[in-house]
Amino acid sequence: MHWSDQTICAGETPSQLLETAVVTNPAGPLLPINGKSSADNTNWTSIPGATSRDYSPGALTATTYYRRNVLGQINATQCVVSSEVVTISVTPLPVINNTNCSQRPHYGELFWWFRWGH
Secondary structure, eight states: OOOOOEEEETTOOOOOBOOOSOOOOTTSOOOOEEEEEESSSSSOEEOTTOOSSOBOOOOOSSOEEEEEEEEEEETTEEEEEEOOOEEEEEEOOOOOOOTTTTOOOOHHHHHHHHHHTO
């Protein structure tokens, strides 16, 4: 029950989180899967509709953590097993400082720039 970590740029959509190992429960059937996400890897929130083995997150603007909780049953006792955490690291887009764009070069500076290929 493992998804793979990814790194994306801000605003991109990560690849689908695919199950790479099938979970079996020798003590009984597996019950529903519940996907969870977290911004800090501590406080977890259920993802509405994330109840299958695979999950497709939307576009992200910040690093987000994902895991799954699987409900199992041993004899008559239900138990929750959490998967390993997968991290979708989001690299922020660069900030372009264009404060100097309003300053125009003098004709001589412009000629020198084009002449010498700078």
